[in-house]
Amino acid sequence: MQKGKIGVSSDNLFPIIKKFLYSDHDIFLREIVSNAVDATQKLKTLAARGETAVSVENAKVSVSFDAEAKTITVSDNGIGMTAEEVEKYINQIAFSGANEFLDKYKDDANAIIGHFGLGFYSSFMVSHEVEVVTKSYKEGSTAVRWTCDGSPEYTLEEAERAGNGTDIIMHVNEESEEFLDKARLGEILNKYCKFLPIPVVFGKKTEWKEGKEVETEEDNQLNDVAPAWTKKPVDLKDEDYSSFYRQLYPMGEDPLFNIHLNVDYPFELTGILYFPKLKNTIEVQKNKIQLYCNQVFVTDSVEGIVPDFLTLLHGVIDSPDIPLNVSRSYLQSDSNVKKISSHITKKVADRLSQLFKENREEFEKKWDDLKIFIEYGMLSEEKFEEKAKSFFLFKTTDGKYFTLEEYEKLIADSQTDKDNNLIYLYTSNEEEQFTFIQEAKNKGYDVLVMDDVLSTHLINKFEQQYNNKRFVRIDSDVVNNLIRKEDESEHLTVAEREELSPVFQSVCPADNGVNYVVDFKSMGENGQPMVITRNEFMRRMKDMSKLQGGGGMNFYGDLPESLNLVVNTDHPLVKKVLAEKEAALSADLETVNAALAMLKAEQESLEKAKEGKKEEEVAAADNEKLEELQKNISNLEGEKRGKLEAFGKDNKLAKQMVDLALLANGLLKGADLDKFVRRSVELIN
Known part of the structure; x- marks a missing residue:
């Protein structure tokens, strides 16, 4: 038996691996299974080249656990390792066997997943001890067992193993006993390994017999080794794409259509993206596009690899050219990522353009479900917008x-x-x-x-x-x-507007947080007596404030709602109210207006006398007189407005017309609606 130290520069490496290297605690199983797939792929490559006679017909990776012994085991019948290779690839951390293998067999190596040499050590995230029992495919090889308790110390000794391949036996620590559960392990394997290119087996299939579930002799294979995106588009039919979508999203609604990505230059990229049916709002679509690297699940947070608007799509992207860190959990931004992102945007735009040109009728039928996506793309991606303008x-x-x-x-x-x-x-x-x-x-x-x-x-x-x-x-x-075809002409004088405005302002709702601005327009005898309109600019600003949740637009969002009450001066009912106003108030208003005219004339005369003089040159008596005049004018105008408002509040017809305009805009509710109905009955009678 050989003892030694792992080639690391610090005793602190294992705590770093366990705590910081991997973003998700369950990632250990993906790394170990991926390594097992690598080892199997290597052997298949050698067999294809005629460099070994070892059979690869039943190549597979098996995952098992023993709750009592507290172990999880991942086994393969791949290339295996000699004692020297264990020394080289396991004891020297970060020396990647996969990279060396790729250098040698880069032209025909199958999908080798391990970009780095640290994946194996993720096993220590959940283990207090890890055993490796391995036997090389080479003739005359002897099986060896490598054991380590998470410190730099290890043992290496001869062992027994029936055939070539490797067993990774993880002795689960107390903090990680949650993984000693069939359902939990099955969930992790389904998440990370369901499309690996080598069969992954987890126990045996079960069936119901005599009222209970019993195991059969058939392996329970979890993965589809040849998913749709790995095939050529010419080899797939519409039902194949539909079937694959249901495989990805069993509970999802059928998509509108798909885009099959199949690029080999200047980078490798495959995948299938689906257009879901979008509602009239941007739904939160997280975890819908899945990113793979050579069929190994990496992440479902793809914001770094596709433009933001494309995250509304569903599907799969697979590329060995996407740079990943050692845990394969975060995307690193570089030129390849930007190129891939641009290419995906172009492919999506080209596909939409093709659908529009080939069958516009069908495209129009799907427009209501597509428009949010296309609008989002036009707003956020300039290159997409350029192409989208055509469809x-x-x-x-x-x-x-x-x-x-x-x-x-x-x-x-x-x-x-x-x-x-x-x-x-x-x-x-x-x-x-x-x-x-x-x-x-x-x-x-x-x-x-x-x-x-x-x-x-x-x-x-x-x-x-x-x-x-x-x-x-x-x-x-x-x-x-x-749509103004000519300049608008005024139909009322300023004085007439000032007298009419309080009449209708007085019967506008005053307690619903809305500011009503009364205006007068000539809209013809057959037009509505009153119309409520919304200022275009202010409404847009408030709408954008709501969508953005405040920020720089918060000022507009905090402003009260402002509506225009437009009175049709041509309508017979409005004219009737004006006639009633004249009949009821003409004498009083004539007296007030005459008094106001005298006061304003005197005010104007004094103001004119002040022109060209400095403040100290104006007599104090003149200033006092001006202040008194202004006060009297204000009081008279208030008195006049009070008379007009009192008339308006007592005028049922004025109130009825305002309520009709409110009702037409869905603004008449509760007690006000009840009063309107009662008043309507009264007016009819």
């Missing part, structure tokens, strides 16, 4: 679809304003904004449906790119002002 679609309220170029031609004649801006009208909610949509259509306008969470951001991007294009939500103004 991005606008959907109209009539259920028709147009490309950017097609839609511009469609609305150019009817929706160009007086300043030569092309106006894109849109709705964010067809049901809530139905009346506005109908009025726009009656004027011959077309209306887009832009109702998802990214629409506001996309609209802003389009407007920044095209100076002569503006997007206007259908409820941001009255229909005559959505």
